[in-house]
Amino acid sequence: MNLFGIQALLTLICYFFFILISFWAIQGLHLERILRVSNPAQYKTLIVLLSIGLGYLSSSFFLELVNNIRNLGYLLK
Structure with a gap:
């Protein structure tokens, strides 16, 4: 169970970083x-929402890439 907690923490850190x-x-x-x-408030909100969307997409790509590279070991067994 500890491994799932570490993976969840790394996922959250990756999301926030991206x-x-x-x-x-x-x-x-x-x-x-x-x-x-x-309206400057709407513009700032748009910037925040665009950065959340782009950050989520790029971090999801990065996490899936790492997961697929890690799973390549099963192909060789």
Whole structure:
């Protein structure tokens, strides 16, 4: 059971790490030049939601890639 707890903790850390990276990257795009910003609160909420979505997708890809690489050992047995 301890292994499941460690895996869950690593998954959460990976999610938060990739969300922070995507938040940092999206802020560098300067989307306010492209979008017409009438309400700054809505713009900030959009940035947060985009970074959560992009961070979740990229961390899910990374976690599945690691899991598939780990499972390649079963192919050789």
